Amino acid sequence: MIDYVLRTSQLTKQYKDQYALDKVDLAIPKGSIYGFIGQNGAGKSTLMRIVSGLSFPTSGSIELFGKNAEKEIVQSRKRMGAIIESPALFPHMTAYENMEVHRLQKGVPGKANIGKILELVGLRETGRKKAGNFSMGMKQRLGLAIALLGDPEFLILDEPTNGLDPMGVVEMRELLKRINRETGLTILISSHILSELHQLATHYGIIHRGKLLEQLTVKELNERCQHYLHIKVNDPDRAAAVIERKLDTTEFEVMSGGVIRLFRYLEHPGKVSSELAAAGLEIEQFMPMGEDLESYFAGRIGGAGHE
C-alpha cells in the first residue's frame, strides 16, 4: 500500500464567486518529489498555503502524515518545512541569526545544526552580512536552509528558484535531489521553469483554474509525451506517398514548411531514411523528437495563455 505524506479531499477555496481551488483531490506519495504545475493564479500557492496553515479551506479536507483532525494537522506541521511565495527572512539579521530564531521556535537542539545547514546551502561564510543585503539567490538559499532546520520529512517549496541565476538553479536542483535521495525527504515543489521540474520531479500534478487536471508519475508522463521522427524534405507530398506505400503507415502528419512528423518506425529510423532516399527525395532534416513537459502541459490546459 502506498504511504502518502499529503492527501487532500475535495479541497475547495472560494473567494466570493471565484474558485481558487475547486474540489482538489491530490495525493503525494512518501519519498516523492511532486512537481506542481500551473499558470499564475492556477491555485498552486493557495493549496500550499492551506497545507502550511496560512489559509483555510472553504470546504474539503487535508490529511497530513495520515492525520486529519485539526489539532493533529497543526502538530504534524512540525515535521514540515516550507517556503511559501518568498524566503520570509528578517532583513536586519544575519544568516545565522535568522536560523537561530527558527531553531528556537522549532525547539531544535544544538546550535551546531545551524552551521551544518548553512554549509549545505553554501552560506557558511556570510559572517555579519545582514540578510537584507543578500542577493535574491542567497535569500532563496537561506530560506531553504531555514526550511531544512529540524530535519523535516516533508518540504513545501513554492517557486524556490525565483531569482536564482542558471548555476543557482542547477545547484538547487542537485541539492534537492541529493537530500531526497539520502534522507527520503518528500518534496512538493512548484516552478515556472518546467524543464527544471522535468529533471527533478518523480510525480506531477497539473492544476488549471483551481481544478487538478491530472496527476501522473514521471514514467506515465514519458509514456504520454508523444515521440516522433521529424523529417524535413524537398517534396513533402511525394514523401507522404512514399511513407504510405513503402512503409505501410498513415500515422504521420504533414506540417507547414515541408516537415513531416512520423509517429512510427522510431526504433528503425534507418529504414525510413533509406526509402525516402531511394525515392530520390532530398532529406534536409531527420531526427527523433518528442514532447517535453512544457508542451505536454500546454496541451493539457488547452494551450491557454496566461491569465
Added chain:
Amino acid sequence: MNNLILSEWYKLRKNRSFRSLCLLLIVAAVAYPLFQYYVPPRNGPKITFTGIELFVDAVGINVYFLKITLGVLAGFFISSEYSSGAMKRTASAGSSRMRIYGAKLAVYSFGAVIIALLFPVISVIVGSSLTGFGQLTDVNATEYLFRTLGFTVLFAAAFASIAALLAIAMRDSGKSIGISLVFFLFVDLITKLATPYFPIIKTIYDYSVFNLFMTSIQYRLDSNDDLLLSLTVPVLTFAAFALLGMYAFRRKEIK
C-alpha cells in the same frame, strides 16, 4: 509555548526599534536631570530637586512616552512580520495560532514594560545620585515609588494588549503605528468631544485604563475603590484584549 517565547524574546532583543527606543529613553532620562542640575534658568534661582521629585515629574511625562512608543514597537515588532513574510514561517511551524499570539503578546508586553520603566527608574536613580532621594509631603516616598512602578507595569501591559490587537488587525507597520498613535494620543480628546452626544462614553472612559492610569499615579488614591479599580481594570483589560487578539488571529489569513 516555551520555544515560541524564547524565539520571540530573541527577536525582541535583535529588534532595532526596541533597541533605539530603549537608548532614546535612557539618554532622555539621564539628560533631563543633568540639564536641570547643571543649566539653571536665566535670571532665576537654581532649580533644586530630589530624586523622588524628579520621579514624580518623570511619571507624568512617561504617560506620553508610553503612548507614543507602544505603537512604534507594535508596528515594528508585530506588524512588520507580515510584510517581511516572517509571520508565514511562524504560522506554518506547527504551533497553534493561540500559542503563537500568546507568545508574541507576552514578549511584546514584556518589552512594553521595560520601555515604560526605563524613564522613571533612571530618572530617580540619576536624580537621587545628584541631590539625594528626598521626601514627599503627602505620602511616604518609597511607598509611592514602588506603588507607581507597580501600576506602571500593569498599565503598560494593558496598553500593550490593546496595541497588539491593533497591530495584528493592521498587518502593515506604517498603518499600525499611525492608528496606534492617533488612538492612544487622542482617546482622551475624542472622549471629551463625544461625551455630550453619548454620555455612556464618559462612564466607560472613567472606568478605562486611559483614565485610571492618571488616577493611579496620583500621590494619594482617594478611596479603596480607586486602588481596586487601578488593580483590576488593567488586568481585565489585558485579559480581554489578549482573548480578542487570539480570536482575531485564530482564523486570520496570513498573506
